[in-house]
Amino acid sequence: MFESLSDKLSGILGSLTRRGALTENDVNEALREVRRALLEADVALEVVRSFTDTVRSRAVGAEVIKSVSPGQMVVKIVHDALVEMLGKEAEGIDLNAPAPVGILMVGLQGSGKTTTTAKIARRLSDRMKRRVLMASLDTRRPAAMEQLAVLGKQVGVDTLPIVAGQSAVQIARRAMEAARLGGYDVVMLDTAGRVTVDEALMAEAAEVRAATAPHEVLLVADSLTGQDAVNTAKAFDGRLGVTGIVLTRMDGDGRGGAALSMRAVTGKPIKLVGTGEKVDALEEFHPGRVANRILGMGDIVSLVEKAAETIDAEKAKRIADKMRKGAFDLDDLREQLGQMEKIGGMKGVLGMLPGIGKMKAQLENANLDDKVIRRQRAIIDSMTPKERRNPDILKASRKKRIAAGSGTKVEDVNKLLKMHRQMADVMKMMGKGGRGGMGGALGK
Numbered sequence: 001m002f003e004s005l006s007d008k009l010s011g012i013l014g015s016l017t018r019r020g021a022l023t024e025n026d027v028n029e030a031l032r033e034v035r036r037a038l039l040e041a042d043v044a045l046e047v048v049r050s051f052t053d054t055v056r057s058r059a060v061g062a063e064v065i066k067s068v069s070p071g072q073m074v075v076k077i078v079h080d081a082l083v084e085m086l087g088k089e090a091e092g093i094d095l096n097a098p099a100p101v102g103i104l105m106v107g108l109q110g111s112g113k114t115t116t117t118a119k120i121a122r123r124l125s126d127r128m129k130r131r132v133l134m135a136s137l138d139t140r141r142p143a144a145m146e147q148l149a150v151l152g153k154q155v156g157v158d159t160l161p162i163v164a165g166q167s168a169v170q171i172a173r174r175a176m177e178a179a180r181l182g183g184y185d186v187v188m189l190d191t192a193g194r195v196t197v198d199e200a201l202m203a204e205a206a207e208v209r210a211a212t213a214p215h216e217v218l219l220v221a222d223s224l225t226g227q228d229a230v231n232t233a234k235a236f237d238g239r240l241g242v243t244g245i246v247l248t249r250m251d252g253d254g255r256g257g258a259a260l261s262m263r264a265v266t267g268k269p270i271k272l273v274g275t276g277e278k279v280d281a282l283e284e285f286h287p288g289r290v291a292n293r294i295l296g297m298g299d300i301v302s303l304v305e306k307a308a309e310t311i312d313a314e315k316a317k318r319i320a321d322k323m324r325k326g327a328f329d330l331d332d333l334r335e336q337l338g339q340m341e342k343i344g345g346m347k348g349v350l351g352m353l354p355g356i357g358k359m360k361a362q363l364e365n366a367n368l369d370d371k372v373i374r375r376q377r378a379i380i381d382s383m384t385p386k387e388r389r390n391p392d393i394l395k396a397s398r399k400k401r402i403a404a405g406s407g408t409k410v411e412d413v414n415k416l417l418k419m420h421r422q423m424a425d426v427m428k429m430m431g432k433g434g435r436g437g438m439g440g441a442l443g444k
């Protein structure tokens with residue numbers, strides 16, 4: 001599927017990773033090529049734009065980890081942005097509702113809707129051991145009803161007996177009722193498709209939706225139609241409220257744009273992808289794996305991830321050692337606060353420090369949100385190196401200057417100093433093996 005895009009991207013990024021140093025110009029040049037490759041793959045312009053903006057701003061601001069090259073860092077940034085664009089987590093079909101759970105299948109004729117209905121039914125019954133009932137609501141095409149019945153036999157899933165002359169809504173109601181009486185877990189409703197999006201099609205699907213209140217409304221879209229698939233999804237979602245998307249024909253040699261734009265444009269997750277005509281050709285959509293397939297650089301990505309983890313763990317350990325020896329100064333606190341900000345607050349960093357678990361709740365109560373952390377770093381930044389190493393020398397006049405320099409109040413400076421003293425004291429005590437006074441030292 002993503003072969004041609006994958007070739008291009010790995011070419012562009014591969015040449016970056018082979019270089020020792022990178023200038024902003026190198027990054028910009030590479031991003032221009034990335035942009036071209038994405039547009040050629042038929043990814044929506046607005047998506048390409050926001051993607052390259054994200055990568056550029058992160059790459060320019062990124063702190064390069066010592067053990068990896070700047071190019072490898074850029075690969076990781078591109079990879080992460082790609083995963084975000086694709087939707088981060090894999091989202092499967094949600095069956096978390098009282099039985100029978102309704103799944104409404106919508107989409108254009110020829111998109112692969114009926115085949116996909118049978119594929120999903122097979123998966124739910126074989127793998128998840130659910131009792132599934134399928135019903136075709138395509139009253140205009142008896143052949144479509146027959147097709148579903150044939151597929152049902154093939155995959156071993158029951159289909160609702162065909163009754164001539166019923167409307168789509170009548171069939172849907174009958175299916176829900178039959179499922180209730182028959183003890184089925186899931187009802188799959190295969191609505192009629194049209195060649196293009198039209199009002200009659202939408203109105204009928206909306207009526208069925210209102211009558212049956214399905215838990216999932218899955219749009220089936222043909223990935224080979226590229227941006228048209230995305231526009232179709234937008235139209236269906238606007239009118240019906242789609243809960244997820246199934247992209248079919250991902251086995252074809254399409255350019256891949258639909259898969260890449262779908263999430264960003266519609267905000268709806270791609271839940272499954274069709275990869276062939278056979279009834280077992282259905283796969284879950286894992287954004288991380290897909291990004292790896294597109295970039296073909298899984299090794300570099302995990303290398304950078306590992307390096308980042310080790311660096312953070314090493315830093316935390318170094319600080320923890322100093323804390324224990326009672327040599328924890330304001331420079332260390334500053335570094336600690338910086339890490340907190342990066343990792344996302346107190347919890348992340350405390351989790352890395354050995355033996356600090358019990359202090360967690362108290363420190364969290366101290367209201368250390370990002371704004372507070374930034375303010376505290378600003379206070380430390382306004383001190384001289386000597387003051388940071390030995391805050392005891394701070395006089396009232398200096399505190400006033402520091403408060404002014406950091407845009408805070410003397411009260412804030414005092415609070416920070418108190419917090420530092422308490423942390424240092426607790427650590428010293430723990431270092432000596434006296435854990436008893438820990439609560440008292442921090443309690444207010």
Ligand code: GDP
Pocket residue numbers: 107108109110111112113114115116193247248249250251252273274275276277278281
């Ligand atoms: P519907 O009109 O939307 O119900 O479409 P169908 O389910 O009848 O599918 C139309 C054609 O597309 C059939 O020949 C299917 O076998 C084929 N098809 C469906 N999904 C896939 C897929 O993921 N890959 C490939 N290669 N063919 C598919």
